[in-house]
Amino acid sequence: MTVLCGFLLLAKASGSEPQLSEGGQIYTKACAACHGPDGKGTAKAIAGFDQPNTFPDFSRCDQTTSEVNSAYAAVITYGGPYRGFSQIMPSFGKALTPKEINELVHYLRSFCTNSHWPRGELNLPRAVQTEKAYPEDEEVITAAVNARNAPGVENHIIHEQRFGMKNQLEVDVPLMFTHPEQNWYGGIGDVTIGWKRVLYSSLPKGSIFAVQGEVSAPTGNYNHGLGAGTTSFGVFGMYDQLFPTNTFFQLQGGAALPVDTTKAPQNVYGYATFGQTFAGDHGFGRAWSPMVEFLANRDLVNSAKTDWDLLPQMQVTLSKRQHVRGDIGVRVPVTDTAHRPIQIEFYLLWDWADGKLTEGW
Ligand code: HEC
Structure with missing residues (x-):
């Protein structure tokens, strides 16, 4: 976990991708190591943990559109246990501002590309x-x-x-x-x-x-x-x-x-x-x-x-x-x-x- 966080901090310090939105940039640095660049999740061998059965695939509209933005924001702010999820999901409430967390949620939503699913x-x-x-x-x-x-x-x-x-x-x-x-x-x-x-x-x-x-x-x-x-x-x-x-x-x-x-x-x-x-x-x-x-x-x-x-x-x-x-x-x-x-x-x-x-x- 410590190693992983160190890696995330390092990643955060390195250059930014101008083509991505603010949410996208933060995602690439702080989230992609576990959730994958495509939001589908990173293979166990790379991420280093067993994926819980509730581990999200953000590209799956059928799994994500029923979740509300505030639920995502709560998990990002306070970490997985806040909603009874795994503690592998860290809390970012101290590292990120509420506005950045909103940008992130907005970015997570872009992985589901079909807007016809009722939210x-x-x-x-x-x-x-x-x-x-x-x-x-x-x-x-x-x-x-x-x-x-x-x-x-x-x-x-x-x-x-x-x-x-x-x-x-x-x-x-x-x-x-x-x-x-x-x-x-x-x-x-x-x-x-x-x-x-x-x-x-x-x-x-x-x-x-x-x-x-x-x-x-x-x-x-x-x-x-x-x-x-x-x-x-x-x-x-x-x-x-x-x-x-x-x-x-x-x-x-x-x-x-x-x-x-x-x-x-x-x-x-x-x-x-x-x-x-x-x-x-x-x-x-x-x-x-x-x-x-x-x-x-x-x-x-x-x-x-x-x-x-x-x-x-x-x-x-x-x-x-x-x-x-x-x-x-x-x-x-x-x-x-x-x-x-x-x-x-x-x-x-x-x-x-x-x-x-x-x-x-
Ligand atoms: C150390 C690995 C790791 C990092 C880094 C990480 N996550 Fe997670 N995240 C997880 C795991 C594991 C879960 C699933 C927890 C569960 O299902 O019990 C999760 C769950 C979530 C959920 C809850 C999804 C749901 O079904 O309600 C959201 C939202 C989320 N992560 C967003 C993010 C964002 C945004 C970032 C970056 C700021 C991030 N995560 C960084 C591992 C990580």
Whole structure:
């Protein structure tokens, strides 16, 4: 390590390449020995260390575009362990100014030459109900517990897997527990499989738009109220907007279209989430995102009214790498309050593209 640092200092003192940007010049001197001139990483024999499984190849857009600039800047400033990475990645916060580190991050971005990949900054904090537009690699476990009216618990195990630049598969397995009379009754609900596709994304504008189609199979027991008793199709759009202040909103609107409308009504809905992310340590540390969701649902039957709910909540990053997060909120009906429960809702999510569940703490 000492030898390597000496080499880096020597390299830093030698001449500069005029054709490179400032970030490029620093990279060549201070980073290329390990990360390679092309950003792909240097062979073990030269770099002298075993590459961790999370070692980045900066030319791989599929691996790097989901990472946010502030995460890169944090690792460069404080070193690998700051985000639960290997200590082989040194800290440069004393050697380089914040401006130089920004230039470096900018230079790292130039290794991915396809600008059509949606950028990770547009991966806004996940709300409890509103689906976000960004395609994810994620496992989520959610729970909604009735805090009023008949006791009931609804869990969802959600698997989200990204395919290529703009697509994502989603599988949602609900587990429901109801307490209609004397006893609890539990079981699997209606399993949903969905496909999301990003149609537009722009980091400079802070916007991303995606659509999703899905189908729910009647796997839940209809007689016990665990399922709709009919196959149902769903279609919705998602539009998310991030502002430079880390304020954001997320919109989702769509319809649920059961095949047998005698069993379940057709339904349209519109969700809106407003939130703000605060992160400690100059934006590098633990991120807290207070959000509030406005949820509107309406069954397409005669004389139906729109059900409105409010869902204030707080999401927080749990792991240093910020790939494990939790969220807790309260869903409060605003209309028809006598018949609909107040629910405590929470989830845990693990962004598995960022590392194993046990890594990054
Ligand atoms: C001594 C070798 C070494 C040097 C020098 C080095 N790095 Fe690293 N860097 C690593 C290793 C190893 C990792 C991977 C750590 C892990 O995955 O656990 C890493 C990880 C990173 C990451 C995190 C990527 C991610 O997936 O989040 C960034 C960003 C980074 N380096 C940028 C730089 C920059 C910029 C420089 C130059 C200023 C630099 N590194 C210099 C070895 C080095």
